[in-house]
Amino acid sequence: MDWKSKPLGNTFGIEIAGADLREELDERGRAELRRLLDEHLLIVFRNQHLSDDEHVDLLATFGRVSDERGDGVRHSFVSNVREGGLFGDWPLPFHQDYGTFQPTLASVISLYGYELRGPSMPTTFASLIHGYRRLPAELRDQVARLTAVHSVDLTIDTGRVGFEKRARLLESPEYPPEETHPRQTYPVVKPHPRTGAPMLFLSEMHTSHIEGFDSARSEALVQRLFAHLYDPAYLVAHEWAQGDLLIWDNVALQHGRRPVDLSAPVAQRTLRRIVICDKSTKEIFKNIRYNNSKGFTEARKYS
Numbered sequence: 001m002d003w004k005s006k007p008l009g010n011t012f013g014i015e016i017a018g019a020d021l022r023e024e025l026d027e028r029g030r031a032e033l034r035r036l037l038d039e040h041l042l043i044v045f046r047n048q049h050l051s052d053d054e055h056v057d058l059l060a061t062f063g064r065v066s067d068e069r070g071d072g073v074r075h076s077f078v079s080n081v082r083e084g085g086l087f088g089d090w091p092l093p094f095h096q097d098y099g100t101f102q103p104t105l106a107s108v109i110s111l112y113g114y115e116l117r118g119p120s121m122p123t124t125f126a127s128l129i130h131g132y133r134r135l136p137a138e139l140r141d142q143v144a145r146l147t148a149v150h151s152v153d154l155t156i157d158t159g160r161v162g163f164e165k166r167a168r169l170l171e172s173p174e175y176p177p178e179e180t181h182p183r184q185t186y187p188v189v190k191p192h193p194r195t196g197a198p199m200l201f202l203s204e205m206h207t208s209h210i211e212g213f214d215s216a217r218s219e220a221l222v223q224r225l226f227a228h229l230y231d232p233a234y235l236v237a238h239e240w241a242q243g244d245l246l247i248w249d250n251v252a253l254q255h256g257r258r259p260v261d262l263s264a265p266v267a268q269r270t271l272r273r274i275v276i277c278d279k280s281t282k283e284i285f286k287n288i289r290y291n292n293s294k295g296f297t298e299a300r301k302y303s
């Protein structure tokens, strides 16, 4: 392998040049790729020409490639033009895929620039490991033993998937029951499952509140922590071009799409998505029954 890498931002992410990923990697190359992902969390390759199968084979380097719909197909499309494409191109708060409102996250995600016409909305990343490292010492001490409740928010009928607003359970006495609208409690500081690096484990999309705090005190702390976690100086935004291949650690990094001028002309954007996860989506989402938005038709496929 004659790969050359350069950093993407000032904390995490690398771009690797000199690779043609159509050539199959030997076990040494795959081990190196796993090492690079653990160290840098986000890897970008440009100008690739990967078929569906080549993309799946490359990602198998990182674990079990998920057959998300249970139909034998191990890729999907994030698209605003393709029929059956997921998640369109509207702004999305930062999150980890599969959502911290339940216990199992996808471990690795890959997106490939499949078809892009015109300037497209970038995908932006934030690191929970570096977010924790940036906390002042007094704030680290303050959060060391706290836990936070994470919740799905499917209460707004946007015709999408209800991803645009955090669920704040302390502000919502009428919130739907946990049986159908799940929630999960996590420590605010959580070690990364593979490397042990401490992460500031909060999510702009799914964190509801700090356990044991009243609403005002919880929200003040959550917003203070978000300001460190999502400090624009440390985000990495990827501007898409056809043939770009991104691979990222979906536990240590969150991704989102920041608000843009939606009145501007809409570019056509189709990205091929591959997910690495130990469990099947059927198993993860078996107890979740979404019931009040048009967007839930996508989610229903999991049941």
Ligand SMILES: [Fe+2]
Residues within 6 Å of the ligand: 095, 096, 097, 255
């Ligand atoms: Fe996502």
